[in-house]
Amino acid sequence: MESKFYEKDKLLVLKVTSEIDDHSVQEIRRKADYEMERYMPKKVVFDFDSVTFMDSAGIGLVIGRYKFANMIGAKLGVSNLTQSVKRIFDMSGLLKLIPTVELN
């Protein structure tokens, strides 16, 4: 996972660069929480542009980070959802809770 922090907007972008399953999600979760604590952003965006595979582990990942972001006073969004990623999220109703945002 690659992360980038934009000081001006207090925006943390977390770009997932691996497949997302129960195995890989452990490392992604650990890194995401670490970066959020480190930068204390106001906005956090998960970028799914490079995700070639995701199963239901992705749902737990995003909901867990949503709760963590709330705890540190940040808003969480998701971006660049591929068709297959969107399909999994749609099934869980997660996108009713978490906004899809555009990244420039």
Next chain:
Amino acid sequence: MYNNEMKLEFISKSSNEAFARIAVAAFASQLDPTIEELADIKTAVSEAVTNSIIHGYDKKQGVVKISSWLTENEIIIEISDKGKGIENVEMAKEPLYTTKPNLERSGMGFTIMESFMDKMEVESVVGLGTKVTMSKIIKPKEDKDEDEFKMLTANS
């Protein structure tokens, strides 16, 4: 009857989830599926294998078995473990039901298997293990081309 058959066994390590879905996808590719059909199969296999590893065997080590068969236009996949089994299968299949919310499990595994495959059945005996059998029709290429032709001519 079946045109092809394969069997696969591996220990319940989470790093084998990717191995399992890629192996089954490679086997399924003999039916010439679309990218979407292949993605559906990979996702369903990933969910079933993950269930065996984190629920069936919990933190213990065990063996996950996959058998798969191909017919002219269908793939059948059986994923089984000798883990602790599921007490109430109907409840486990309910969307969002999970016994492990602390691990950030979403409870969507069976729902995803059911909707990404054409058929899904769960047999489970507490203390003996769980077997998930799923199948998916893969339309032959000619049919797909015909569908595309119909769509194109309908639009013109």
